[in-house]
Amino acid sequence: MSSPSNQPQRTNGAQDKSGRARMLISCPDRPGIVAAVSHFLYEHGANIVQSDQYTMDPEGGMxxxxxxxxxxxxxxxxxxxxxxFARVADRFEMKWHTFRASRKKRLAILVSKEDHCLLELLWQWQAGDLNADIAMVISNHPDMRKLVESFGIPFHHVPVTADTKVEAERKQMELVADKADIIVLARYMQIVSPKFIEHFPNRIINIHHSFLPAFVGGKPYAQAYNRGVKIIGATAHYVTEELDGGPIIEQDVQRVSHRDNVEDLKRIGRTIERVVLARAVKWHIEDRVLVHQNKTVVFN
Known part of the structure; x- marks a missing residue:
């Protein structure tokens, strides 16, 4: 098994971000917020290089x-x-976080037998387009070991059955403890428990192979075929206790026709799935996603 220190070195020509930070803010809307934050950053010697904002007013007031x-x-x-900044935040009732742009987030990827979403993440990581450290890949099947270890990434096979599910999840949590900031479910065909979700709030990203909220649960392509849909899609979302019901980060679709059978839909869908999941992971690790209630604001 390879260790993270043996991971291949990658360069992507990105500018030095050792002195760069990011700030995400959500608060009730009122006049003066942008001015107050901008002035505060100026007073502290910060140079703003990018700024995005969105108001829900008049509907939501955030x-x-x-x-x-x-x-x-x-x-x-x-x-x-x-x-x-706490003084500014208190005045405007802000929820806020700061992040160092140079600090790479650590990913743990969970996968079952289908490799397309996993491969997209590995390819982007290897090319330097996914600015993260992949700490490990965990699977309930051994099939991906050779593939994953060829990238110099640790692979852990943790079998899951109805009788061993609780113990298997305990082992998974033991593996990722203090080693992963984000969990990515790259076509991991098991439902994670509320206890697991509690440890990673809004930090577990799942790819569901339908255009949610349509076709929740198992075999969505068969559901779509039986319904005679004219488009199929994929959805990347944060995992909550509601099955396939968490805040949506990214979606995409592709037109299909009556000529396409279930296998055709699966083939078309695989391309959508891998692209949508990779986008969602990229936006999360670049601190572009804010969650409010069961929705997201994505500054992409």
Whole structure:
């Protein structure tokens, strides 16, 4: 089994982001929010390089912002900035987080027997287009071991049966503890427990092979075929206790016709699935997603 230190080195020509940070904010909408945050960052020597905002007003009355900014001597100055920003946040009733752009998030990928979504993530990671560290791949089947280890990534086979599901999940949680920031279900055909979800709130991303909310649950392509749909799709969403009901991050569709049988739909759908999941993971690791109630705001 390979260790993370043996992972191949990749370069992607990206600019140095060692002094860059990101700030995500959600709060009730009111005048002066952008001005207050911008002025605060200016006073603390930060240079804003990207800014996105969205208001739900008048329907929801919430305001969302994403800032990227450069800050000299980030290691020293960011903790001071975070401490001082609490006063601004309190005034506007903000929920907020800061992230270092240079700190790669660690992924644990769970997969069953289908490899297309896993391969897309591995290819993008290897090319340097997925700015993350893949800590491990866990599967309830041994089939992917050779593939995964060829990328220098640790592979763990954790069998799951009806009788061993609780113990298997305990083993999975033991493996990812302190080693993964995000769990990616890349066509992992098992339902994760509420306890597992509780450990990773809004940090488990699943790909469902339908255009949700249509065709929840098992065999969605067969459901779509029986319904005679003219488009099929895929949905990447955060996992909640409601099956396939978590906040949607990304979706896409493809036209189909009466000539397409279930196997045709699966073949067409595989391309949609891998692209949609990779986009969702990329946006999450770049801190572009804010969750509000059961929806997301994605600054992509």
């Amino acid at each position: 305001f969302f912002i994403r800032f990227e900014f450069d800050l000299n001597d980030l290691d020293k100055e960011l903790p001071v900035l975070v401490e001082d």
